[in-house]
Amino acid sequence: MQITSKLPDVTTTIFTIMSQLASKHGAINLSQGFPDFGVDQKLKDLANHYLQGGYNQYAPMAGVLELRQAIAQKKQVMYGCSLDPETEITVTNGATEAIYSAIAALVGAGDEVIIFEPAYDSYVPAIEVNGGVVVPLRLKSPDYQIDWDQVKDMVTSKTRMIMINSPHNPSGAILRQDDLAVLQEIVEDTNILVLSDEVYQHLIYEGEQHQSVLRYPDLYQRSIITMSFGKTFHATGWRIGYVIAPSEITAEIRKVHQSNTFGINRPLQHAMADYLTTPEHYLSLPSFFQRKRDLFLSAMVDTPFEFLDCAGTYFALASYREISDAGDQEFARWLTTEKGVAVIPISSFYSDGTDEKIVRFCFAKTDELLVSAAEKLRT
Numbered sequence: 001m002q003i004t005s006k007l008p009d010v011t012t013t014i015f016t017i018m019s020q021l022a023s024k025h026g027a028i029n030l031s032q033g034f035p036d037f038g039v040d041q042k043l044k045d046l047a048n049h050y051l052q053g054g055y056n057q058y059a060p061m062a063g064v065l066e067l068r069q070a071i072a073q074k075k076q077v078m079y080g081c082s083l084d085p086e087t088e089i090t091v092t093n094g095a096t097e098a099i100y101s102a103i104a105a106l107v108g109a110g111d112e113v114i115i116f117e118p119a120y121d122s123y124v125p126a127i128e129v130n131g132g133v134v135v136p137l138r139l140k141s142p143d144y145q146i147d148w149d150q151v152k153d154m155v156t157s158k159t160r161m162i163m164i165n166s167p168h169n170p171s172g173a174i175l176r177q178d179d180l181a182v183l184q185e186i187v188e189d190t191n192i193l194v195l196s197d198e199v200y201q202h203l204i205y206e207g208e209q210h211q212s213v214l215r216y217p218d219l220y221q222r223s224i225i226t227m228s229f230g231k232t233f234h235a236t237g238w239r240i241g242y243v244i245a246p247s248e249i250t251a252e253i254r255k256v257h258q259s260n261t262f263g264i265n266r267p268l269q270h271a272m273a274d275y276l277t278t279p280e281h282y283l284s285l286p287s288f289f290q291r292k293r294d295l296f297l298s299a300m301v302d303t304p305f306e307f308l309d310c311a312g313t314y315f316a317l318a319s320y321r322e323i324s325d326a327g328d329q330e331f332a333r334w335l336t337t338e339k340g341v342a343v344i345p346i347s348s349f350y351s352d353g354t355d356e357k358i359v360r361f362c363f364a365k366t367d368e369l370l371v372s373a374a375e376k377l378r379t
């Protein structure tokens with residue numbers, strides 16, 4: 001039997017590779033984007049409560065209504081928008097499924113999707129497996145800003161979607177009001193959808209406001225916003241995300257979601273719904289992570305790594321040109337096996353492997369671990 005791969009270029013993700021290497025060599029793992037500290041005890045107690053309380057059968061396809069209502073309330077608090085939980089919010093298996101279901105529902109064979117690289121690694125396979133054509137615009141260090149004139153030039157009659165991600169993994173760059181205003185101008189009077197991946201919405205520093213598409217009612221009319229409770233509440237293993245879109249778009253996304261996962265685990269959705277009733281649980285996140293960022297950067301200040309600005313996310317990028325001429329893949333492996341700290345090489349986020357000799361450190365770790373990593377790196 002012959003199997004023709006629909007995704008011949010896809011291999012094991014760099015996150016899995018580096019995490020495995022870290023574990024094999026006993027290295028401190030600052031590679032994959034997950035916290036090493038626990039989920040809030042209150043949230044775990046709520047999960048236990050619903051597990052024990054008999055909430056263990058299928059959840060409604062679109063998600064437990066109480067959770068969708070709590071999400072709508074949260075968006076009102078954050079962005080002043082009014083969403084209909086019945087028709088505009090769908091709970092998914094992490095943001096990964098939200099992104100996949102949206103693309104599968106809305107991108108057809110030959111449709112072009114503009115993405116900005118470096119890009120999170122699920123975007124390209126999700127587009128390609130559905131017959132879409134990836135049109136990448138390469139963002140460069142040190143600031144990774146989008147040149148919107150270039151975007152205008154890339155738009156064709158086949159452009160179906162533009163994907164944005166702010167705060168941006170891996171660069172930590174954020175989009176500001178001006179960016180959203182130009183994007184809105186570009187897509188106005190076209191058939192182009194915007195997929196805005198906002199999983200790091202709360203991880204934004206120095207008092208900056210997150211420019212969610214939800215703040216822009218006209219832009220929202222053609223948009224899909226993906227979010228993740230895994231990132232927000234240090235629970236990446238719970239696999240709870242959601243997708244927000246106007247009702248006609250949501251109806252299409254739900255057709256894929258329904259035949260893909262149908263719905264996701266029920267007791268944890270109820271637990272999240274209760275937990276969200278206290279806004280402090282998410283409003284405290286920027287200062288929590290900004291302190292970690294500053295702790296790590298100050299512990300690294302006397303090293304030859306040159307750190308770039310980090311306006312958001314829990315990733316810090318650094319150039320290692322002062323240390324080595326090696327390519328970033330080789331450097332990341334060497335740092336893991338010889339120096340005991342695992343990082344992610346940024347070339348993995350470019351489809352053409354662009355290598356600017358920059359690696360990514362995840363600082364969503366305990367203070368002790370960040371300090372020990374910096375001690376190892378100083379050697």
Ligand SMILES: Cc1ncc(COP(=O)(O)O)c(C=O)c1O
Nearest residue numbers: 094095096120169199228230241
């Ligand atoms: C930019 C971006 N989008 C989406 C995801 C996926 O989020 P989830 O874990 O909720 O599937 C990640 C995870 O690292 C990410 O960095």
